[in-house]
Each structure stands twice: as C-alpha cells, then as structure tokens.
Amino acid sequence: MAVLVRVFGDIDVAEEAVQDAFAAAMTHWPVSGVPPSPAGWIITTARRRAIDRLRREATRDDRHAQAALLHARDEPAEESPVPDDRLRLIFTCCHPALAPAARVALALRLLGGLTTAEIARAFLVPEPTMAQRLVRAKGKIRDARIPYRVPKDADLPDRIRSVLAVVYLIFNEGYAASSGEQLTRPDLCAEAIRLGRLLAELMPDEPEVLGLLALMLLVEARRPARTTANGDLVPLAEQDRARWDRTLIDEGQVLVRRCLRRDRPGPYQIQAAVNAVHSDAPSVAETDWRQVVTLYDQLLAVAPSPVAALNRAAAVAEVDGPAAALALIDRLDLADYHVCHAIRADLLRRLGRADEAAAAYEAAIARTGNAAERAFLAQRRASLPAQP
C-alpha cells in the first residue's frame, strides 16, 4: 500500500489497485500456488492494474491520471515493500495540517488496515461520517500536496511528536474509552501497540518512539487485572498483580532500560519509567513512590501540564499524605477533568471529609462518559461513611 501511494501519489488509486490485486490473488493463487514473494506479487499486480486503470481514464483526457501515469513510469518494474515507504506514509497520515481526528482515522485505515466500518465503530460515529472524514483527508493530501516524505532533520522532532501523539490517542481511546459501556477497547490498544512496534522498527534510534512503545506495553500489561469478570473497574491499588502480563512487562522494561542508556529523556520515556516502577512493585505499599514523584518532577520539567501535575500530586499523597496532595490539587485548573475530581474525592475520603468527598464523586460522575468508570465512582460514593 505504502509503495503504491508513493508511486502513484494518490491514496485512492493505490487503495483500489490493492483491492484489485487481492481479488486477482484470490483467483490465481489457488490455481498456480502462492508466489515466492506474496507481497511483491501483490505490489507488482496492483501497480499493473493501477496503470491499466489510469490509461483507461487518461483516454477521457483526465489530466490527473496522465500525471500519475507519467510519474509511475519512472519507477522500476519490480518492487518490494521497503520500510522507507511505510515511514513516508506514516508521516503523511500524521501530518499536522490534517485535523487530529483525521490523522487517527487515516493511520488506522492506511497503516492499520482497518475498514472504514471498523474505525467508525471504534470511535462510535456513524459509518458515513467516518467515510466522509477519510474522503476529506485524502482529498486534502492529494489537492494540497501533502508530501510522502520523511521530514528533513530540522522538522523531524516536531513531526515525530505528531506521529506519536496519533498512536497514543488511539491507545488511550482503547485504554479508557471516552464513552460507551465497556471500560476498555482492547482492539484499539492492540492496534496502537502494533503501530508502536512498527514505528520502533522503522525509527529504532528515536528514544521517544521506544518510550511510547514501552509506555503502552507496560500499561497494557495491567489490563487483565483492571476489570472484574463482569467488566467492573479495579483501581491500581486493588489489582491482583499476579494477573499482570509479565511478558509485556519484561518487553517494556527492556525498552525503558534502552532509553535510560540513550539519556535523551522525553515525556513518553518518563511516563514509561513511572509505569516501570509500578510493574516492579509487589504491592502499592511497596511501590517506590519517591521515585515516582521524582519522575513526575522530571516530566513537569520537560513537558509541563496540569494533568502531569495532578498525577504527581497523586504520588505525593503516598509519600507525604493526602492533605499535602489535596493542597497541590486545589491549585490546579482542571475543573472539567473527571479524573481530577475522582482523585480529590479519594483524598477527601482518606481524610475523613465524607461530605466533601461525596460532592467530589458527584462532580467526577457528571463528567465521565464511560459507564464502567461511572459505576465504579458511584459505588465508591455509596460506600462513604454516613455523616454524623
């Protein structure tokens, strides 16, 4: 797919050609056997089909088709999927001139190979809406000529950030679905991790790329313990750590150590390190919370944000007590963020201020779109001691 997008400079032409080629494979392969290089066969066939199609269109004096055809002739006849093409396509899909929602949809469609219907379902939008979003994005790529190119060195850090943000957005939507009945959408997490692995394979020297993959692996490792059999949420403190996925943890921790050796810290690497600390600890009580606070200090130094400050405050609660944490949180401007109210509620509960805790739980419940999270918060609120 990536090869053909580069050759023809048009995503729609490439998509149709690939579909044609797969259809051809379905008829040829059962008869003639699977070719030695299936991917190469698909690409060569798709290229031939696309040129045929463009020729037919060119007779109708379609200038774009002629231009694409001219371009296609420059290329060698045999092609194999080289990593460079996928990398180019990644940077195109995640171009900052596209709306974030469009970047996510394009990445899932063109890199993840999900169908439009699957992407629409994952984001709970009607299929025509998602189809429209994809058409518009592809139209902009074509007409505004968003290039298929790995950005030049000077732009690379910014552009990589944009790529990583897209992958992390997909992961987060899978990890804590912003709406719907289920707490998590494991399919989206798996897709984000697959993309993360692809990026790590294509850009092994970028520590933030490794950091994001490590972060996703370490968080994903806890998924089996995050919900009960009926889908209820289990907070970190109460999770059965024996159910954490050790294979994913080991893979994540190896990556974190690789990042440490590079010594070029960035936000994803630091968040991965925080999660590595959790994965090392046999229980909440035995967690090295001082280390967690130190890591959040680093995170705030490289990428200050109220959410990072909130997470730091939650760690401070374990080191200096809930009162100290509450004082920090009350200075933050996060009134719309349900997690902030949930953390406040928990701290107030621990301080024995049940009335205020109840109000904070209410505020959190009102602001979360996820049914499992709402049920968890309602249950917490119900278990507060009655006030005298």
Place this chain on the structure above:
Amino acid sequence: MPQYLLTIYQPDGDPPPPEVLEPIMRDVEAVKQEMKDAGAWVFSGGLHPPSTATVVRGADGDTLLTDGPYLEGKEHVGGFTIVRAPDLDAALEWGGKLAGALRLLPVEVRPFYDEEPN
C-alpha cells in the same frame, strides 16, 4: 509547479501606529525578497480596507452594485501572496515565514487547482 495562495487575515479597524507597523512592513518585505531570491514569488499585494470594496452581481445582462465588502465580519483579507512550491510542506514554510513577519496575524495557505504551465 503547484501554486499556493497565502491569505493574510487582519482585524477590522484602524491599522496599528507607524512605530508598530513599520518594522512589520520591513520584515514582510524581507520575506518577499527571500521568496523572489528562491524563485518562489509569483505575486503579492496589500489591499485597501473593506470599506473601499464594491460587490458586483450579474443577472440577465444587468449588473447590481452594492457598497461594501461581500462578507461582513470582525476580520478581513488584508493582503495576499502567491507562491510556487513543490508541495504543502514547502508552501507552509513560506506561510510560516510570512506569519512570523506579521507577528500575530494568521495566514491561510490554500492550493490552486491548476499547476503553472511550464
């Protein structure tokens, strides 16, 4: 080569005082020179305020004139530049330089349909 329209939007009302405007105009002129040196500059111009505009409509051989701009808003097109650029990244780079010279004014970058004839 493809061409892009860089449109400068500015707030309605009086222009800033000369001590503010002059360094901006100097920087804009420098960007224009850079575009010319790079062979990217096609055309550019600044426009008189929207109050000087006239809207023309044609129907059945008649023309109807209306005083003032077609779109009323808090901002208007203050000027524009046309550049030739191989792709959007190159066009955005010129747009970024222009926006930098203009300080806080936004610049809209939009591709033309047709390529420039070679």
